[in-house]
Ligand SMILES: Nc1ncnc2c1ncn2[C@@H]1O[C@H](COP(=O)(O)OP(=O)(O)OP(=O)(O)O)[C@@H](O)[C@H]1O
């Protein structure tokens with residue numbers, strides 16, 4: 634089954650791009666191709682002008698599923714990517730401690746995931762990826778299962794971190810408000826096989842106040858315009 638077809642777009646260095654589209658339109662597939670987990674059957678994915686083959690070294694991935702390891706403590710979950718990269722001892726401990734504090738999880742270092750809330754687990758997954766300082770950050774509905782309040786906290790945190798470190802981010806979401814809050818550009822996809830239906834430039838200035846920005850004219854305009862296009866796809870999906 635063709636998951637995506639005729640999709641072509643470029644993402645600039647340090648740009649924050651969100652992808653939205655109906656379920657099953659191929660968003661995760663695109664991310665998996667960028668991250669070298671799936672090879673395209675046709676066409677090519679390039680990073681810095683070179684075709685992706687295998688998992689690129691400078692890519693961090695926050696998966697759609699909760700992928701925190703239940704048998705590892707918070708500290709050991711966060712240390713995972715550093716272990717892979719051979720960063721141990723004092724250097725590892727320092728970076729893990731910074732990540733724990735970034736995630737607001739001080740005091741939970743030795744806790745196991747089963748004893749954390751969903752939002753706390755998601756923060757572990759997020760900082761576990763950030764702690765290795767990837768240049769490219771692939772995020773597949775990382776906050777999908779969270780309540781609005783926790784989500785807004787994490788949006789603010791992500792924007793702050795991104796403001797400091799400036800990774801290139803590809804962020805998949807079903808939540809249009811989330812996409813507008815975070816992204817420079819929003820790619821809207823059609824239903825399967827996914828094609829690009831619209832690319833929207835978000836003109837909200839930065840730094841962004843994740844709560845107040847929802848009251849601005851640009852937010853409302855962006856929401857209205859994108860919703861119109863996305864709504865057509867949802868309606869077509871229903872009509873099938
Ligand atoms: N491993 C696989 N084997 C076969 N088909 C797959 C596989 N993974 C995905 N697909 C198909 O590819 C299509 C796109 O899947 P994908 O996971 O990329 O969608 P998505 O846009 O991320 O959806 P969602 O919003 O529900 O996460 C789906 O319709 C699915 O049927």
Ligand SMILES: [Mg+2]
Nearest residue numbers: 660661697773
């Ligand atoms: Mg998906």
